[in-house]
Amino acid sequence: MTDIAHQAQFAAFRRLFPAAQNQVYCDVAARGPISTTVRDAVAAHLDVRMSGRVDKQAYFDLIETTRDRFAGLINAHSDEVSFTKNVSDGINAVANALPWQAGDNVVICQSLEHPANIFVWQSLAQTRGIVVREVAPVDNAISADAVLNAIDDKTRVVTVSSVSFSPGLRVPMARLGRACRERGIFFLVDGAQSIGIARMDVAADMIDGLAVSTQKGLLGLYGMGFLFVRRTLAEAMRPAYLSRMGVDLGTAHEASSGTESSFRFAAGARRFDVGNFNYVGAVAVNQAMKELQAFDAAALESYVCGLARQLASKLEAVGAPLIAKSNDTRMAHIVAIGHGIGATHDSVDDSSLLALHDAFEAGGICHTIRRGVLRLSLHAYNDPTDIDRIADITARWVKKTAPTIRAAG
Ligand SMILES: Cc1ncc(COP(=O)(O)O)c(C=O)c1O
Structure with missing residues (x-):
């Protein structure tokens, strides 16, 4: 399959998911949305x-x-x-x-x-x-x-x-x-x-x-x-x-x-x-x-993990703290923003991270707080426009809270 055919296949898949269209759905790590066909x-x-x-x-x-x-x-x-x-x-x-x-x-x-x-x-x-x-x-x-x-x-x-x-x-x-x-x-x-x-x-x-x-x-x-x-x-x-x-x-x-x-x-x-x-x-x-299974499994993995790497790299570029950088070979489809793993399941101690969480919520970025980090998790219904929206909100947050990030860093 050509790159263009692959892109068309991912775009058609995305259209099956209302949840991926009216917000940026980056929370498959909690639960995936269901498609209209399901x-x-x-x-x-x-x-x-x-x-x-x-x-x-x-x-x-x-x-x-x-x-x-x-x-x-x-x-x-x-x-x-x-x-x-x-x-x-x-x-x-x-x-x-x-x-x-x-x-x-x-x-x-x-x-x-x-x-x-x-x-x-x-x-x-x-x-x-x-x-x-x-x-x-x-x-x-x-x-x-x-x-x-x-x-x-x-x-x-x-x-x-x-x-x-x-x-x-x-x-x-x-x-x-x-x-x-x-x-x-x-x-x-x-x-x-x-x-x-x-x-x-x-x-x-x-x-x-x-x-x-x-x-x-x-x-x-x-x-x-x-x-x-x-x-x-x-x-x-x-x-x-x-x-x-x-x-x-x-x-x-x-x-x-x-x-x-x-x-x-x-x-x-x-x-x-x-x-x-x-x-x-x-x-x-x-x-x-x-x-x-209509996708080639290797193409699906590489598309989704590729998007996660793109996201990590854009977040790094704007100065966000990440648990794993975009070149980390352990990365899969999840990007975690934060300074380290926390003790409690669904909270962050850092008030600046909480501000980013609020900004994500206000901007329609569906994600979760897990163990002290903001967890963004991707699937085949995501696309590069999602990455750009997350990166924009994060860039604005970095500008506002940079001193706190450095202090916590
Ligand atoms: C790694 C992992 N294991 C298990 C579960 C859930 O377990 P169960 O299906 O038993 O509720 C989750 C998330 O809900 C998970 O992230």
Whole structure:
């Protein structure tokens, strides 16, 4: 595809998102907006429910199409994908199905992880005697060296976010994946922030488990997620929750119980499916993934991350403080304005940053405050006009508050 054809494709995509047109929408790290086509697909689904003429087989077909689509997106097999509520659900499903021995450990950089990937380990420390080995962040990111240094012969799991929720930097996944595979350690990734934006290849990155939700970069709804578990590992795991969807019922009806005492788990990660599915959530994300998959995945990533670099570079040029500069190789689709990571989830201590936040709000720049920084996160519906609007507002703020920035700097 030529550059012009690519640009036309991104422009057409942007037109599907009202939220990207009546403001500068830079908040996919909190949640993605839905497109008009996703809204229409959901409305059509609800119309059928309202009519009372539901074809349950069509629902199951939709689930399998959606499963296949997600598997294609991450280079997995469909049997390696199950449906969850969200990231926390997926991580819990894995953590509670592993054969822990007291004293086993999980290596994690808790200070940069979202709570979705924290409490389950703390709970297992209390109930199963596992040890949570904390890795300190290095320069606001999870360092592969630090993680590898923390591994010992009792390490059973290494868990990281592919991109941190704040300040939004990438983790070197392939390096960690390879090291874990060599040592027989389960490599579990929280892909909430990168899925749908940065390419995800579970085979290339040697990922054993991947949990995502659908309301951010996948541009679907809340209350739905996917869990990937590598087939050979899944087949050695016993899910903590088991229902008919996780059991191989052969050709029997979904609600038949079969031979209860001699049940067989469903293939691969399908054993983690629990009961009826979130059909409306599947309708939404199936449609959204179809639209995302119309792009070449590498072109989409390079467009979005390219915009983020452009934004960082314009903000640097006007003198804004950034956590990662535009030439930082750890940058993905998130730009964080601020002086450093703060302790509280949704506030900034610095009054000048608060003034910039207010200026963004007044100027229609949708973003969030996370851990002491202003977080601007981009997707394929953004374009260079968004970058210019943010840079203009920031330049005016710098002129007004420059002395404070230098003092805080
Ligand atoms: C890295 C990361 N993990 C997980 C979540 C959310 O977890 P859950 O889907 O369980 O609500 C978020 C944001 O909401 C996130 O940024």
